Amino acid sequence: MKPTVAFIGLGAMGYRMAAHLPQHFDTVMVWNRNFAKAQQHAAQYATLAVELQQAAQADLIFSCLPTSADIDTILAQVQCQAGSIWIDCTSGVPEAAQRQAALLKQQGVSFLDAPVSGQTIGAEKASLTFMVGGEADAFERAVPAMQAMGHLIRHVGQSGSGFAVKAVNNMMMAVHLCAAAEGFTTLKAHGVNLQQALDCINASSGKSGVTESALPDRILNRSFPLTFALGLLAKDTGIAIDLVHEAKLSAPVTAVTQSLIQAAYATSEANSDFSAAVKMYESWSKITIE
Numbered sequence: 503m504k505p506t507v508a509f510i511g512l513g514a515m516g517y518r519m520a521a522h523l524p525q526h527f528d529t530v531m532v533w534n535r536n537f538a539k540a541q542q543h544a545a546q547y548a549t550l551a552v553e554l555q556q557a558a559q560a561d562l563i564f565s566c567l568p569t570s571a572d573i574d575t576i577l578a579q580v581q582c583q584a585g586s587i588w589i590d591c592t593s594g595v596p597e598a599a600q601r602q603a604a605l606l607k608q609q610g611v612s613f614l615d616a617p618v619s620g621q622t623i624g625a626e627k628a629s630l631t632f633m634v635g636g637e638a639d640a641f642e643r644a645v646p647a648m649q650a651m652g653h654l655i656r657h658v659g660q661s662g663s664g665f666a667v668k669a670v671n672n673m674m675m676a677v678h679l680c681a682a683a684e685g686f687t688t689l690k691a692h693g694v695n696l697q698q699a700l701d702c703i704n705a706s707s708g709k710s711g712v713t714e715s716a717l718p719d720r721i722l723n724r725s726f727p728l729t730f731a732l733g734l735l736a737k738d739t740g741i742a743i744d745l746v747h748e749a750k751l752s753a754p755v756t757a758v759t760q761s762l763i764q765a766a767y768a769t770s771e772a773n774s775d776f777s778a779a780v781k782m783y784e785s786w787s788k789i790t791i792e
């Protein structure tokens with residue numbers, strides 16, 4: 503018999519991720535704090551909008567909330583079935599994953615930290631990357647369900663490792679974002695054609711995910727569409743710098759980038775997309791990247 507599946511948290515990512523599950527599983531339950539969203543999901547994708555406790559009874563329980571603290575709040579309210587697996591797709595805190603895994607183990611439940619990468623478009627196209635920490639046998643059992651929403655599914659280590667990889671990935675993306683803001687304000691100050699410069703850089707060694715997608719699709723066209731909130735990126739760079747400190751390492755680029763992203767978030771308009779971090783550089787230089 504196919505396992506029952508639940509998805510908790512139908513935000514920008516979760517709403518789109520959960521939409522693929524009914525194609526692969528007979529019973530797909532959804533829960534969202536604002537319950538109208540769960541009902542809308544059920545009407546749109548033939549999922550079942552259920553109470554939180556009922557969702558927690560599934561064989562495979564996915565969650566995707568802003569922070570590990572939000573997951574703590576949910577875990578405190580539910581009791582799961584022994585033998586089930588909780589797969590948390592939040593970009594969370596490694597230490598919290600270890601604590602949450604230990605808590606659920608008392609109920610006979612496995613916990614995988616399974617953050618994703620690929621943005622909302624990847625969630626929509628089921629092409630996400632899953633970076634997963636936790637016990638290998640639970641990972642193997644959860645792979646088919648993750649494959650319904652993702653393309654590259656990797657077990658990266660013990661509990662917390664998935665969250666660590668995600669934090670470092672997003673910190674590196676933030677480094678590229680700051681570098682692109684500095685590079686493109688400098689080029690504009692020198693009267694360079696930014697679109698042509700971007701084409702050259704994207705065929706050269708300075709290219710990155712930021713130059714290939716955020717710059718052309720969000721920044722140069724001044725659209726800054728809100729799909730990944732700047733506050734969430736600030737949370738991720740915070741997790742990354744904590745990892746550096748816990749390992750007693752020196753990481754000056756991470757430290758500066760974390761400060762820059764925090765400052766950009768503090769001075770940004772409410773509900774800004776991550777790409778709007780470049781506006782801080784624009785306000786300093788009085789140069790607009792367009």
Ligand code: NDP
Binds near residue numbers: 512569591622
């Ligand atoms: P959103 O802000 O769009 O959605 C957040 C979801 O969590 C909503 O369903 C919200 O419910 C729910 N929620 C928030 N707080 C609580 C709480 N205390 N209790 C219960 N439910 C709560 O976030 P995203 O979907 O963008 O991000 C989710 C996670 O995925 C984050 O950790 C983020 O860093 C990560 N991520 C995001 C990507 C993106 O491109 N957006 C890409 C990769 C990872 P309600 O509707 O009631 O407000």
